[in-house]
Amino acid sequence: MNDKMPTPCLGESCGECGFRSTVFNCLSNEQLELLSTGKDLLRAKKGEVIIKQGDKVKDFIFLRVGLAKLSRVSSDGKEQLVGIARPKDFVGLLSLFSSPVHPYSIIAIEDSEFCIVEFELVNRLVQESGKFAFSLLQKISQVSDLLLNTKLDIDNRQLRGRIAFILDLFSKEVYESTKFNLPISRKEIGELIDMRVENVVRILSEFRKDKIISIEGTTIDILQPEKLEWIKNHG
Amino acid sequence: MNDKMPTPCLGESCGECGFRSTVFNCLSNEQLELLSTGKDLLRAKKGEVIIKQGDKVKDFIFLRVGLAKLSRVSSDGKEQLVGIARPKDFVGLLSLFSSPVHPYSIIAIEDSEFCIVEFELVNRLVQESGKFAFSLLQKISQVSDLLLNTKLDIDNRQLRGRIAFILDLFSKEVYESTKFNLPISRKEIGELIDMRVENVVRILSEFRKDKIISIEGTTIDILQPEKLEWIKNHG
DNA sequence: ATCGTTCATTGATATTTATCAATCTTGATA
DNA sequence: TATCAAGATTGATAAATATCAATGAACGAT
Numbered sequence: 001m002n003d004k005m006p007t008p009c010l011g012e013s014c015g016e017c018g019f020r021s022t023v024f025n026c027l028s029n030e031q032l033e034l035l036s037t038g039k040d041l042l043r044a045k046k047g048e049v050i051i052k053q054g055d056k057v058k059d060f061i062f063l064r065v066g067l068a069k070l071s072r073v074s075s076d077g078k079e080q081l082v083g084i085a086r087p088k089d090f091v092g093l094l095s096l097f098s099s100p101v102h103p104y105s106i107i108a109i110e111d112s113e114f115c116i117v118e119f120e121l122v123n124r125l126v127q128e129s130g131k132f133a134f135s136l137l138q139k140i141s142q143v144s145d146l147l148l149n150t151k152l153d154i155d156n157r158q159l160r161g162r163i164a165f166i167l168d169l170f171s172k173e174v175y176e177s178t179k180f181n182l183p184i185s186r187k188e189i190g191e192l193i194d195m196r197v198e199n200v201v202r203i204l205s206e207f208r209k210d211k212i213i214s215i216e217g218t219t220i221d222i223l224q225p226e227k228l229e230w231i232k233n234h235g
Numbered sequence: 236m237n238d239k240m241p242t243p244c245l246g247e248s249c250g251e252c253g254f255r256s257t258v259f260n261c262l263s264n265e266q267l268e269l270l271s272t273g274k275d276l277l278r279a280k281k282g283e284v285i286i287k288q289g290d291k292v293k294d295f296i297f298l299r300v301g302l303a304k305l306s307r308v309s310s311d312g313k314e315q316l317v318g319i320a321r322p323k324d325f326v327g328l329l330s331l332f333s334s335p336v337h338p339y340s341i342i343a344i345e346d347s348e349f350c351i352v353e354f355e356l357v358n359r360l361v362q363e364s365g366k367f368a369f370s371l372l373q374k375i376s377q378v379s380d381l382l383l384n385t386k387l388d389i390d391n392r393q394l395r396g397r398i399a400f401i402l403d404l405f406s407k408e409v410y411e412s413t414k415f416n417l418p419i420s421r422k423e424i425g426e427l428i429d430m431r432v433e434n435v436v437r438i439l440s441e442f443r444k445d446k447i448i449s450i451e452g453t454t455i456d457i458l459q460p461e462k463l464e465w466i467k468n469h470g
Numbered sequence: 471a472t473c474g475t476t477c478a479t480t481g482a483t484a485t486t487t488a489t490c491a492a493t494c495t496t497g498a499t500a
Numbered sequence: 501t502a503t504c505a506a507g508a509t510t511g512a513t514a515a516a517t518a519t520c521a522a523t524g525a526a527c528g529a530t
Contacts, residue, residue: 074391076468082387094383097369098376103384126372127365134332134361137372141333144379148329149338151386152317155429156309158516186478194390196518201479217526233311393486421508431488436509452496 014039019064019115022088023139026131035125040116044108046183051092051106057099060122061092066112067174067183070104071191081184081192083147084109086174093143096122109183154193157232162193163203164232167213171222178222249274254299254350257323258374261366270360275351279343281418286327286341292334295357296327301347302409302418305339306426316419316427318382319344321409328378331357344418389428392467397428398438399467402448406457413457 014020015032024035041064044050050061053072063085070082070091082104085091091106096119126133150169154162166189171178184192186200207213212228214221222228249255250267259270276299279285285296288307298320305317305326317339320326326341331354361368385404389397401424406413419427421435442448447463449456457463 072387074387076391078391080387080391082383094376094380096376097372098380103380123369126368130362130365130368133365133368133372134358137332137361137368137375140372140375141329141331141379144376144383145329145333145338148317148379148383148386151383151390152307152309152315155386155390156311156313156315185476187476197478198480198519199517205479420506422506432508433489433510434487440509 019062019088023090023132023135026135027125027129031125031129031132034121035117038118038121042114042116044112044114046108046110046112048108049105050108050114051102051104053102053105055102057092057095057102058119059092060096060117060119061090061106062115062117063087063089063091064113064115066108067110068112068114069107069109069184069188069192071107072104079191081188083150084169084174084184084192090139090143093140094147097140158235159195159199160203160206160231160235161233162195163189163200163207164228164235166193167220167222168228168232170220171225178225180220182218182220254297254323258325258367258370261370262360262364266360266364266367269356270352273353273356277349277351279347279349281343281345281347283343284340285343285349286337286339288337288340290337292327292330292337293354294327295331295352295354296325296341297350297352298322298324298326299348299350301343302345303347303349304342304344304419304423304427306342307339314426316423318385319404319409319419319427325374325378328375329382332375393470394430394434395438395441395466395470396468397430398424398435398442399463399470401428402455402457403463403467405455406460413460415455417453417455 013032014024014035015029017024020032024032027035042050044066050068065087067087068085068091070085072080072082074080085106090096091114092102094104095102122136126136154165157165170180170182174180182189186204187197190197190200204213204215207228208215210227212222212224212231214223248267249259249270250264252259255267259267262270275294277285279301285303300322302322303320303326305320307315307317309315320341325331326349327337329339330337357371361371389400392400405415405417409415417424421439422432425432425435439448439450442463443450445462447457447459447466449458
């Protein structure tokens with residue numbers, strides 16, 4: 001549990017929502033009113049499936065609080081993690097305008113809150129407001145650029161570098177702390193950075209033996225961030 | 236040279252352009268007039284650099300004719316191909332709305348024609364026309380989704396499968412023929428699918444020895460598409 | 471409490487891939 | 501034409517990674 005978790009959305013007007021700034025900032029009061037009426041709040045427990053790969057795209061999904069994984073089953077039947085979505089990410093974004101069905105599943109990996117807005121309403125707002133359309137274009141670009149770049153960054157590292165990369169990512173980008181609970185299993189880490197569970201375990205143990213990190217159950221503590229950084233970049 | 240290359244843009248009105256349908260279809264005559272005046276046509280020879288990684292994003296770049304590669308230098312200094320852009324792809328698209336600089340270089344790998352439209356003009360059209368904004372959202376989603384999915388598909392294959400995948404892609408998606416000229420070097424293939432030149436060469440030779448393909452200089456002829464397909468999916 | 475299932479861990483081994491070195495080919499250029 | 505640089509190719513070897521097997525630990529469901 002994260003102690004700086006923001007107050008949950010209690011169904012109040014979207015105009016008052018602390019997350020409005022991300023994309024909805026430019027909407028008029030009237031439009032915000034529409035949004036408030038049309039939106040839905042979904043609370044999900046860790047492990048809950050929000051969207052299954054192949055589901056029809058009907059809504060615009062926004063992660064308010066918590067953490068989610070995007071995953072897919074590849075053509076040869078293997079599970080593959082596409083990425084980790086943090087708050088303010090439009091988790092259902094990539095497919096929203098391009099595909100009739102979701103190419104990825106969306107699964108909460110921590111207790112989470114999702115804002116759900118009918119696609120039709122979003123589309124209407126796009127038509128009505130050029131500024132909103134522009135914000136959305138920005139956000140979509142950002143999210144997909146980030147996903148792609150992360151994949152590329154992972155691809156040209158070998159296993160130690162990948163593990164260091166992902167620990168660094170969780171530490172800096174997600175939890176903003178050197179100590180955190182890994183929200184996904186070793187197997188899922190493997191699916192995220194393309195390696196086998198056994199090697200995930202082995203390298204984590206190696207880092208532990210080298211006193212770069214400590215491991216207690218799911219809790220990771222990065223003891224030597226500089227060394228981890230070095231491995232991330234050169235290992 | 237491709238014998239079904241469409242007539243080049245002779246600076247005529249964008250309203251008459253055969254490629255208009257992709258995104259600009261919904262513009263009014265007035266807006267098309269604006270576009271016609273504001274656009275620029277860039278003819279590039281094979282090898283020419285259109286955009287260098289790090290260049291400021293000023294324009295909206297659209298590949299009309301030809302073929303281009305998107306590439307980047309990763310943090311550790313290695314060249315990495317992000318993808319291959321085909322006609323109608325918005326090659327400078329990913330960064331257009333999300334980053335002040337281009338994260339990737341854009342380089343023609345065949346004689347090509349690019350349409351270049353000032354970012355400000357595109358932005359203005361987004362503000363003016365909800366339909367245009369919507370088309371653009373669709374196109375951006377499609378392009379980035381395709382890039383990401385291709386990367387994911389490549390990631391969970393081993394080397395033979397990757398080579399088969401990329402040959403299949405060039406054959407089916409790019410040239411629509413079982414016989415074609417490879418537009419990139421062995422080294423670049425390696426950079427595209429994350430493997431070493433030597434292994435690219437070795438596996439191509441292997442396919443040749445197994446009579447799955449024939450190689451004459453840069454010309455590839457796929458002799459047994461079913462076998463290649465099988466390797467792509469199971470090899 | 472106990473069974474069973476998934477996750478985590480470690481070691482031994484096989485397979486895949488990268489690296490190194492040498493040669494050959496090709497294309498551009500002085 | 502001669503020369504140089506880059507690309508292509510092959511073989512031998514080293515390094516990285518996956519696979520297989522076995523065991524212990526954690527967690528739900530009966």
